[in-house]
Amino acid sequence: MFCKKDNQNLFRLFISVLITGGIIVSSIAKADIVIPFKKNITIYTSTTETEPLYKAVLALQRDIEKVTGSKAHIKDLSAIKEPGIVVLNSVKDKLQQALIGWEAHHVYTTKINDVEQVILQGADSRGTIYAIYEFSEKVLGVPPLWYFINWKPSSQKAITVSSALDIKVNEPTVKYRAWFPNDMDMFSPWRRLNKDNKELWLETALRHKINTIEYYEQGTYSDKTAYKLSDNFRLISSYGLVLTTHHHSPLNATFRAWEDFWKGIKKVELVPELSLKNEDKIEEFWRYHIETLHRANAEMIWVIGFRAAGDHPFWKTFKDAPGSMKERGAVISRMIKKQRDLVLEITGNPEVQFRSIFYNELSDLMAEGYIDLPNDPNLIWNYVASRRDHFPNLDVQKLNTTGNNLGYYFNYQFTSTGSHFAAGEGPWKMEDNYRYLAPKSTKPILFSVVNAGNLREFVMELAANAKMMWDFNDYRTDAFLTDFCRQYYGADKADRISQLYRSYYMAYWQPRKADLQGIDRQYIFQDLRYWRAIEGLVKVIKEKKYDLNPLKEMGGEQIQNRTYQIVPADNGAENQVDAIINGTAKAADAFKKIMGECDEVYNGLNGASKDFFDTNLRGPAHFMYGLNTSLWNLTKAFKEGSTDKGKQTSLVKQAIHELEQAQKALYSTQYPPFESWYSNSTIFNLSKTINLLKTVNQ
Incomplete structure (x- = not known):
C-alpha cells in the first residue's frame, strides 16, 4: 500500500464524501473544503500554453483524473466563481501576498471572491510548479516516482481538504x-x-x-x-x-x-x-x-x-x-x-x-x-x-x-x-x-x-x-530512507525495508580499507568492476598466464591501482587472486542473507509496491549475489587451472551458471514501462559476457 504523509499534521486528508444524485453530502466539519471533483472541478490559472508552468497544470489535471476519474477544467483566474484549485505565481499574479525566496512555495486554503479555494502559490514560476507537485503528492497521494514505478491509484469519488492545510516551503539551501x-x-x-x-x-x-x-x-x-x-x-x-x-x-x-x-x-x-x-x-x-x-x-x-x-x-x-x-x-x-x-x-x-x-x-x-x-x-x-x-x-x-x-x-x-x-x-x-x-x-x-x-x-x-x-x-539519510520506504512500501514495512537497504549496501565487497575519515564505504567493488575482472580473467586463463596478480590497469590510468583498488593485505591475502576469492566469498554470503529477507518481504507486498521493491532492491541483491559467486568460481578456476584442468572446467561452468542466474534476476524485473529495458544494454552486455565465459572451456 502507498501511504500519504501527514506533513507534520499540517493537513488531514478525508475520503468521506458521498455523491448521491450529484448532491455532495459531507460528514466532516463545515470549515473543511470539499473539492467537488465530479464534472465541475476547476483549476484557475493565468499561465498560457507556451509557458513551462502550463505543463505542470496539465500534469495536475492528469493527476486529478487518475485519482478521481473525472477531468478538471482549466480556466483563467478572472473566472473564479466556484470552489477549485487556484494556481498563483507571485511574480505575475497579484491576488495574494507575494512569497519571497528563490523557488519558495505555499499550499493552503483561503477565500477568493468570498469562495473557499485551495491555493497553490510560488514565489516564481518554478516555485509554482513545485507547489503543484507538492499538492499532488501530499493531498492527492501521487508519489513523485509514479511513472517510473507504474503507479495506479485506487479511484476516489472526491477529496475533502482540511481548512488547516498550510504547507509553506522556504527557498532551498542549494540553489x-x-x-x-x-x-x-x-x-x-x-x-x-x-x-x-x-x-x-x-x-x-x-x-x-x-x-x-x-x-x-x-x-x-x-x-x-x-x-x-x-x-x-x-x-x-x-x-x-x-x-x-x-x-x-x-x-x-x-x-x-x-x-x-x-x-x-x-x-x-x-x-x-x-x-x-x-x-x-x-x-x-x-x-x-x-x-x-x-x-x-x-x-x-x-x-x-x-x-x-x-x-x-x-x-x-x-x-x-x-x-x-x-x-x-x-x-x-x-x-x-x-x-x-x-x-x-x-x-x-x-x-x-x-x-x-x-x-x-x-x-x-x-x-x-x-x-x-x-x-x-x-x-x-x-x-x-x-x-x-x-x-x-x-x-x-x-x-x-x-x-x-x-x-x-x-x-x-x-x-x-x-x-x-x-x-x-x-x-x-x-x-x-x-x-x-x-x-x-x-x-x-x-x-x-x-x-x-x-x-x-x-x-x-x-x-x-x-x-x-x-x-x-x-x-539525514536514515530519516529520509524510512520516509521513502513508508511512502513506497507502506508504514508497516518501512522500518524493515529501510534496514534491508542499509544491509544491501553494506554487503558490497570493500577491496581496500578506507583512508579518508568520514566517508562511508570509501572503496567498493561495483558491478562494472566485476565485468572487467571477469573479462580480464578469461583473457589470462585462455592465454595460460598464471600470474597471481592477473588484473591489469585500464589504459590511460593516471593513478596506480585505481582501476580495481584491490589491496591484498586488506583482504587477508598476499595477491589479487586470493584477495578476490576472500572478498567475493564474504560479499556473496552477505548478499545471500539479504536475498532471503528480500524474498520474504516481496511475498508480502502487492501491486506497484511489489514491482518497485523487486526492481530497486530484491533484483539488485540477487544480481550482486550472482556476480560475486560467478567471479569467485572463475577466480578459483584460474587458481586451480595450472594443475587440475577438470576442476577448472567444472568451476567455469559454475561461473557461467551463476552469471546466467544474475541475468535472469535482472530480466525478471522489467515491469512496465520498462518491458525491454536490459535488452538495450551495450556497456555491460550480460549475454556477451556469458558467451565469452563459454569460450574458456571450448
Missing part, C-alpha cells in the same frame, strides 16, 4: 540542484519508444524539486540548421528547467563536432586544423554555440573549460599542446577566461551564472595550483568526486576555507568501473561527500549534480540527493 543522465545505453532507446518515456523523466525531476538538467550532445545545431537548438535541449528548457552542459562539452561545444561545424555550418571544404595556433577559429566555434543557446533564450549555467575531442585532457587532441603540467594549466586558464568574455559579450548580461568543473586532469592541476580562474562572483567552482571510487578528491582535501561559490559533482555510477545495473554507492556515501565539502566555503553550496547514468537503477538515491539539496542542514 542549483541537477540530475545528469549519462552513459544512456538503456535510457536513450527507451526514451525513443514513446512521448511519455521521452518527457516524463523531466516531470519526475521537477516532482523531486530538481531545477537543473546537465546534458550534452554532439552539437547545439540540429540537421545542420544554423542556430537551431537541439530537440532535447528545447524539451528540457520547455519544462522550465535550467540547462547546463558536461565537462567535456564547455559551452556545449564539444570538439567532436569540430569537422561537422565547419562543413555543415560554415560550408568550408578545408576544415581548419584543431590547433592552439588557430585560436581565432576556436573562438569562432565557441561563439556559434553561445549564440545558439542565447538566441533560444535558454536559462543556462554556462560551463567554461578546455578539454579534448572527447572525455580526455586537451593535450590528447591538440598536437601542439605543451608538455609540462604547469604550461598546460596556463593554456586551460587562458581558454576559460576567453570563454567567459565571449559569453558576457554575446549575452550582454554581467550576472550570468558560470561553472567550471574540476574533473580528472583539471582536478589534478587545481591540486597543484596550476589553474588561475577568473575572479568572478558568478563563477561556481565545481569540484568532482574522485574517479572510480566516489569520495572527495585531493583538490577538495587540500582546499582551505574560501569565500568562493562551490559546487559538487557526485557519481552514483561510472561508465567504465562503477555501478550500472545495481546501485552501489548509496545515499549515506552521497551525504558524507557533501558534508565534507560544505565547510570548505563560508557560503552554502551553490550547485549540485549527481551522475546517475540510465536513471532507473538509481531513483532512490536520486530522491535522497534532491531532498538533501533542498534542506541541507536538516537532512
Whole structure:
C-alpha cells in the first residue's frame, strides 16, 4: 500500500464524501473544503500554453483524473466563481501576498471572491510548479516516482481538504540542484519508444524539486540548421528547467563536432586544423554555440573549460599542446577566461551564472595550483568526486576555507568501473561527500549534480540527493530512507525495508580499507568492476598466464591501482587472486542473507509496491549475489587451472551458471514501462559476457 504523509499534521486528508444524485453530502466539519471533483472541478490559472508552468497544470489535471476519474477544467483566474484549485505565481499574479525566496512555495486554503479555494502559490514560476507537485503528492497521494514505478491509484469519488492545510516551503539551501543522465545505453532507446518515456523523466525531476538538467550532445545545431537548438535541449528548457552542459562539452561545444561545424555550418571544404595556433577559429566555434543557446533564450549555467575531442585532457587532441603540467594549466586558464568574455559579450548580461568543473586532469592541476580562474562572483567552482571510487578528491582535501561559490559533482555510477545495473554507492556515501565539502566555503553550496547514468537503477538515491539539496542542514539519510520506504512500501514495512537497504549496501565487497575519515564505504567493488575482472580473467586463463596478480590497469590510468583498488593485505591475502576469492566469498554470503529477507518481504507486498521493491532492491541483491559467486568460481578456476584442468572446467561452468542466474534476476524485473529495458544494454552486455565465459572451456 502507498501511504500519504501527514506533513507534520499540517493537513488531514478525508475520503468521506458521498455523491448521491450529484448532491455532495459531507460528514466532516463545515470549515473543511470539499473539492467537488465530479464534472465541475476547476483549476484557475493565468499561465498560457507556451509557458513551462502550463505543463505542470496539465500534469495536475492528469493527476486529478487518475485519482478521481473525472477531468478538471482549466480556466483563467478572472473566472473564479466556484470552489477549485487556484494556481498563483507571485511574480505575475497579484491576488495574494507575494512569497519571497528563490523557488519558495505555499499550499493552503483561503477565500477568493468570498469562495473557499485551495491555493497553490510560488514565489516564481518554478516555485509554482513545485507547489503543484507538492499538492499532488501530499493531498492527492501521487508519489513523485509514479511513472517510473507504474503507479495506479485506487479511484476516489472526491477529496475533502482540511481548512488547516498550510504547507509553506522556504527557498532551498542549494540553489542549483541537477540530475545528469549519462552513459544512456538503456535510457536513450527507451526514451525513443514513446512521448511519455521521452518527457516524463523531466516531470519526475521537477516532482523531486530538481531545477537543473546537465546534458550534452554532439552539437547545439540540429540537421545542420544554423542556430537551431537541439530537440532535447528545447524539451528540457520547455519544462522550465535550467540547462547546463558536461565537462567535456564547455559551452556545449564539444570538439567532436569540430569537422561537422565547419562543413555543415560554415560550408568550408578545408576544415581548419584543431590547433592552439588557430585560436581565432576556436573562438569562432565557441561563439556559434553561445549564440545558439542565447538566441533560444535558454536559462543556462554556462560551463567554461578546455578539454579534448572527447572525455580526455586537451593535450590528447591538440598536437601542439605543451608538455609540462604547469604550461598546460596556463593554456586551460587562458581558454576559460576567453570563454567567459565571449559569453558576457554575446549575452550582454554581467550576472550570468558560470561553472567550471574540476574533473580528472583539471582536478589534478587545481591540486597543484596550476589553474588561475577568473575572479568572478558568478563563477561556481565545481569540484568532482574522485574517479572510480566516489569520495572527495585531493583538490577538495587540500582546499582551505574560501569565500568562493562551490559546487559538487557526485557519481552514483561510472561508465567504465562503477555501478550500472545495481546501485552501489548509496545515499549515506552521497551525504558524507557533501558534508565534507560544505565547510570548505563560508557560503552554502551553490550547485549540485549527481551522475546517475540510465536513471532507473538509481531513483532512490536520486530522491535522497534532491531532498538533501533542498534542506541541507536538516537532512539525514536514515530519516529520509524510512520516509521513502513508508511512502513506497507502506508504514508497516518501512522500518524493515529501510534496514534491508542499509544491509544491501553494506554487503558490497570493500577491496581496500578506507583512508579518508568520514566517508562511508570509501572503496567498493561495483558491478562494472566485476565485468572487467571477469573479462580480464578469461583473457589470462585462455592465454595460460598464471600470474597471481592477473588484473591489469585500464589504459590511460593516471593513478596506480585505481582501476580495481584491490589491496591484498586488506583482504587477508598476499595477491589479487586470493584477495578476490576472500572478498567475493564474504560479499556473496552477505548478499545471500539479504536475498532471503528480500524474498520474504516481496511475498508480502502487492501491486506497484511489489514491482518497485523487486526492481530497486530484491533484483539488485540477487544480481550482486550472482556476480560475486560467478567471479569467485572463475577466480578459483584460474587458481586451480595450472594443475587440475577438470576442476577448472567444472568451476567455469559454475561461473557461467551463476552469471546466467544474475541475468535472469535482472530480466525478471522489467515491469512496465520498462518491458525491454536490459535488452538495450551495450556497456555491460550480460549475454556477451556469458558467451565469452563459454569460450574458456571450448
